[in-house]
Amino acid sequence: MLSILLLSALSLSLGAYSLPQPTPTAPPIVRVAPALHARATTTVWSSVGCYSDAGSHALTATSLNYAGTDVEYCENWCQTRGFSLAGVRNGNQCACDNAIRNGNGVAAASACSLPCAGDSSETCGGGHYLNVYSARAIASTTTTTTATTTAAPSGSWSSAGCYSDAGSHALTATSLNYGGTDVEYCENWCQMRGFSIAGVRNGNQCACDNAIRNGNGPAAASACSLTCAGDSSEICGGGHYVNVYSFKTGTATTPTSTTMTTTSAPTTTAAPTGASTWSSVGCYTDGASHALTATSVNYGATDVEYCESWCQTRGYSVAGVKNGDQCFCDNAIRNNNAPAPTSSCTLACAGNNNEICGGGHFLNIYQYVATGATSTTTTTSASPSSTGWANLGCRVDSDSRALTGPMQQVSTNTVESCEQFCSSQGYIYAGVEYGSQCFCGNTLANGAGGTTASSDCNMACAGNSAETCGGSYRLNLYSHIGATASATSTTMTSTSSAATSTSSGSSTT
Known part of the structure; x- marks a missing residue:
């Protein structure tokens, strides 16, 4: 309709x-x-x-x-x-x-x-x-507990067999790709979201629903032959086939996994390495436009350490807990959310009532800092020079792009948020363009990137009208001072985080 x-x-x-x-x-x-x-x-x-x-x-x-x-x-x-x-x-x-x-x-x-x-x-x-x-x-026809419930429903998961999974999928309510997927992870992930059917396919995909849809039916067991990315001893469907599992209530047993941190880290993202620590940034506001927007999860056993680990394995350097059972991740604090009084963050964590996990509209935020690296995740508007970036002036861009790494187009774009985004992806150049666009790269490519008059870069940044974020086919270009980059590595030497899960590093047309 x-x-x-x-x-x-x-x-x-x-x-x-x-x-x-x-x-x-x-x-x-x-x-x-x-x-x-x-x-x-x-x-x-x-x-x-x-x-x-x-x-x-x-x-x-x-x-x-x-x-x-x-x-x-x-x-x-x-x-x-x-x-x-x-x-x-x-x-x-x-x-x-x-x-x-x-x-x-x-x-x-x-x-x-x-x-x-x-x-x-x-x-x-x-x-x-x-x-x-x-x-x-x-x-919804679900009879199981929804995602915000702290106690898992009594019951057990059982195999429904191998099913076809054509262009119109068998399970359509929600899904994710995760490099640590195995059967138990998917069952738990679906159950925490209130679904009674879980399906694993393609080795690393998990899909959820409350019914098998679109005419998909049982297939030969041999059609499901791909090993799970998170556990090679288990089978996670096939290219067009899904191993389906069904949750039935009424038995005394509980789902196999009580904490998702026991699954292996995603292979598609590089977790920060080396000596490091998480440190508190404080209590922050979390308005309708959230402070941390990259990814999030509701989990009935959330505590501070779980959220930090969950964000870190996905390549993010900022973690926030909220409402007792919610975990948010990002590489920057966004949408003008700002420090709030400690008294605003008062809810006990669902997984550890000795810890505090934010409030209704407030987040306890933590930042991952590698030894020797300085914290750069703030909501202040520091100048590029004070954050270790050098202004290389206004540059010419083209359809082929001067910077061919990851990009993002957001309504909160500023010079600082773009610098941080590119640094977190492992790139030494950051370029802001057309107000809301951010481009990253390690070299200037495709014959673009030549200098031009500073007056050509005349558009205000979408997230801070006091700053300039390029123009039409014009980049304000910045270089990370002292950073090094490798064509095969997306990890900065000045930090240890790399959020490769958020971008491909390929050219955007």
């Missing part, structure tokens, strides 16, 4: 895709705060079709590049940020919004033909085209 309304309400036309937009008119951004508490509904995603994605993009609220992108990852990533539309393009890019914007319209299905970087059996748009998916809420 939503797809019909979208198609009938919008007069849309095809166009060419490029970043940044050639005219300095920032697209409207609509954000809805993610719902992180127990839900009475289940979200189901459905395809809206292939859309053009012109110079002014179809989905503009937020986006990321990630080498493990597939349809389910993008849907989940957008949903946890409160958006109802998810779009995949260029094989490894995910974009979110609540409306299709800027006159982009329906395109031929053949225009979306690139396989997804994280699942070659799925299609993730094209160079100038986007596969769009829409979320809708339906009444």
Whole structure:
């Protein structure tokens, strides 16, 4: 129904895709705060079709590049940020919004033909085209405990067998890709979100639902033959097949894993290495636009150490606990959230009542600091020189990009947040462009990056109007002083964190 309304309400036309937009008119951004508490509904995603994605993009609220992108990852990533539309393009890019914007319209299905970087059996748009998916809420039929419940329901998991998992998946409510996936991790992950069916596929994917959908049925056991990424002694489905497990209540046993920290660290992200420690940053506000936005989890046994470990294994250097049982991760404190009185963070942690895990709208924040590294995760607007970055001036950019590493387009973009994003990814150059865009790299590429008049960089930063963030095809370029980089390493010598899970390091067109 939503797809019909979208198609009938919008007069849309095809166009060419490029970043940044050639005219300095920032697209409207609509954000809805993610719902992180127990839900009475289940979200189901459905395809809206292939859309053009012109110079002014179809989905503009937020986006990321990630080498493990597939349809389910993008849907989940957008949903946890409160958006109802998810779009995949260029094989490894995910974009979110609540409306299709800027006159982009329906395109031929053949225009979306690139396989997804994280699942070659799925299609993730094209160079100038986007596969769009829409979320809708339906009444949930789950009878198990929802994600915010601190006590797991009494019952046990049992195998339902190997099932087909065609283009329209068998389990569609929610899913994730995780390099430490095994059967028990997936069962626990689904149960904590209130689902009674868990499925593992492709070795590293976990999907949840309360029913097997889209006509998928039992398959030969031999069709499920891939070992689990987190435990090679277990089987985690196949390319188009899923090992399905069902939770039944009423027995005295409980799910096999009481703490997810016993699973192996994701192989797709490099955890910080070397002598290090986590230290408290303090109690912070956490408004409708959250302070830490990269990823989050609700878990009934959350405590400070669990959250720190969960964030660290995913490559993030900032962890925050909230509401007793919520854990948030990022590499910067965002959206103008600021220090709050200690008395605002008073809720005991669900997993350890001797510790404090934030409050209703407040976070206890902790930062990972390697020995010899200085803390840079603040909400203050320090000048580039005071944070160890040198201003290299205004530079020319092109469609091929001067900086070809990871990028992000966010409404909170500032010089400091871009520097920190690039540093956390292991890159020595950071460039801000078109107000809301941040690019990273270790070299200036594609013949771009030449100096130009400083007046060419004349757009205010989206997150701080007192700063300049480039212009149309113009970069304000910064270099991390004293840092080194390797073509095969994404770890900075000045810090030990590398959030390679958030980007692919490939060029964005």
